[in-house]
Amino acid sequence: MRRSVVIVGSGFAGLCMAIRLAEQGRDDFVVLEKADTLGGTWRDNTYPGCACDVQSHLYSFSFAPNPNWTRMFARQEEIRAYLEDLADRYRLRDRIRYGVTVTGAEYDAESGGWTVHTERSASGTSIDTAGGETIDCRFVVWGTGALHEPSVPEIDGLERFDGTVFHSAHWDHGHDLTGEKVAVIGTGASAIQFVPPVAERAAELTLFQRTPPWILPKVDRPISAAERWAFRAFPALQRLYRAAIYARLEARVVGFRNPALMAGLELLAKLHIRRAVADPELRRALTPDYTLGCKRVLISNDYYPALTRDNVNVVTDGIVRVTERGVVTADGAEHEVDTIIFGTGFKVADAFAQLAIVGRDGVKLTDAWRDGAEAHLGTTVAGFPNLFVLVGPNTGLSHSSMVYMIESQVAYVLDCLDLLDRRGARALDTRPERQAAYNAELREKLAGGVWQRGGCRSWYLDENGVNRTLWPDFTFRFRGRTRHADPADLVLTP
Numbered sequence: 144m145r146r147s148v149v150i151v152g153s154g155f156a157g158l159c160m161a162i163r164l165a166e167q168g169r170d171d172f173v174v175l176e177k178a179d180t181l182g183g184t185w186r187d188n189t190y191p192g193c194a195c196d197v198q199s200h201l202y203s204f205s206f207a208p209n210p211n212w213t214r215m216f217a218r219q220e221e222i223r224a225y226l227e228d229l230a231d232r233y234r235l236r237d238r239i240r241y242g243v244t245v246t247g248a249e250y251d252a253e254s255g256g257w258t259v260h261t262e263r264s265a266s267g268t269s270i271d272t273a274g275g276e277t278i279d280c281r282f283v284v285w286g287t288g289a290l291h292e293p294s295v296p297e298i299d300g301l302e303r304f305d306g307t308v309f310h311s312a313h314w315d316h317g318h319d320l321t322g323e324k325v326a327v328i329g330t331g332a333s334a335i336q337f338v339p340p341v342a343e344r345a346a347e348l349t350l351f352q353r354t355p356p357w358i359l360p361k362v363d364r365p366i367s368a369a370e371r372w373a374f375r376a377f378p379a380l381q382r383l384y385r386a387a388i389y390a391r392l393e394a395r396v397v398g399f400r401n402p403a404l405m406a407g408l409e410l411l412a413k414l415h416i417r418r419a420v421a422d423p424e425l426r427r428a429l430t431p432d433y434t435l436g437c438k439r440v441l442i443s444n445d446y447y448p449a450l451t452r453d454n455v456n457v458v459t460d461g462i463v464r465v466t467e468r469g470v471v472t473a474d475g476a477e478h479e480v481d482t483i484i485f486g487t488g489f490k491v492a493d494a495f496a497q498l499a500i501v502g503r504d505g506v507k508l509t510d511a512w513r514d515g516a517e518a519h520l521g522t523t524v525a526g527f528p529n530l531f532v533l534v535g536p537n538t539g540l541s542h543s544s545m546v547y548m549i550e551s552q553v554a555y556v557l558d559c560l561d562l563l564d565r566r567g568a569r570a571l572d573t574r575p576e577r578q579a580a581y582n583a584e585l586r587e588k589l590a591g592g593v594w595q596r597g598g599c600r601s602w603y604l605d606e607n608g609v610n611r612t613l614w615p616d617f618t619f620r621f622r623g624r625t626r627h628a629d630p631a632d633l634v635l636t637p
Contacts, residue, residue, distance in 0.1 A: 154183020
């Protein structure tokens with residue numbers, strides 16, 4: 144099978160790439176999706192309370208605004224419906240092959256293209272024959288993002304536990320938590336959303352907290368029918384509203400780049416704790432000892448009140464092991480539980496570790512990234528021609544919408560394709576020295592920010608303490624750099 148472009152993943156990134164290719168008349172593409180439906184992280188994460196922590200009108204495509212959002216911060220079901228609507232609106236259904244897992248890809252210098260290896264996914268229900276085959280293509284666009292491989296810590300004895308165990312990204316909806324003793328391990332973005340509804344159903348909930356997060360109030364509310372009508376009737380009004388949200392979020396960058404300026408937000412966060420938690424001992428346990436922004440800043444109005452319930456207990460002692468009946472902590476106590484739920488996030492640094500992606504001269508991507516993942520503009524990787532990575536290294540955000548970054552990267556990919564057409568070239572690669580210079584610039588900007596100087600260890604950092612996750616500047620500057628492909632950064636194969 145021969146295609147011009149293979150897109151891997153059908154979340155925001157994959158769909159954006161597909162839409163833009165179709166709009167440009169580049170119709171010879173296929174989207175490969177390992178699951179049996181589209182949606183990416185908004186398909187996989189269905190835990191109680193799941194919602195976005197970026198305002199709805201910004202967490203959507205600028206070219207496909209949704210005037211019908213019902214809340215300031217959309218919930219999972221509504222975001223998933225938005226993505227499904229996009230697939231219908233842009234007639235992408237026939238371009239997506241479900242139940243197909245990409246296991247690797249190899250670049251062929253002679254043809255200037257890629258051979259993509261696939262296999263049938265265990266959950267796939269599609270009868271398409273692509274699974275288990277190889278697909279030859281000119282370009283590969285990797286659009287799976289980094290938040291798709293759940294991270295479960297290695298805890299001694301976990302396999303011996305007699306109860307139920309699952310990760311928040313694989314929520315067991317068939318398991319009734321009513322009246323159970325539930326252990327929640329982890330206090331990340333997912334945990335603070337599902338802890339309140341689980342606490343209402345469980346007989347007891349024990350939250351095992353290693354490091355408390357900074358949490359700010361969530362300025363959420365329903366969007367009235369009158370507001371939705373106004374956005375439909377006057378699209379410019381919605382664009383203006385989106386721009387106001389964008390500008391307000393961008394202002395946060397100043398604080399992230401200058402940790403001393405975070406004191407005001409820290410005071411707001413501490414007042415948020417004080418208003419909800421009367422017990423001084425619990426307040427101390429929930430108050431971080433690092434600078435706000437060093438780890439991901441969370442927003443919630445019901446998390447702290449949930450922790451004050453009579454049936455909820457916060458444990459800060461480290462976990463030593465799991466027994467058949469429960470969780471043992473460093474103080475020697477055994478906490479008997481019926482169910483263990485992990486809210487421990489995703490394997491961001493190892494997102495590509497299981498893939499056999501082989502570039503020019505037989506170099507594997509895992510070897511090229513042995514000392515840490517890096518790319519040029521987070522999108523191309525030296526030595527891997529005609530491969531584009533969406534939501535790649537150092538494109539993550541701690542202050543604004545990833546959808547904005549995805550649109551910027553897709554525009555860059557399209558300009559690269561146009562450049563190849565204009566020059567009559569068959570392949571495009573990044574110059575190693577330009578990639579190195581770009582990443583040295585990133586390291587310098589990150590070094591002075593709160594992510595490195597805030598006094599914490601976060602999933603933003605790899606095992607060597609290097610931040611290979613975040614973009615450390617205003618997003619409009621990233622858009623400016625990705626608006627056009629600079630031929631000086633690239634090597635074109637005639």
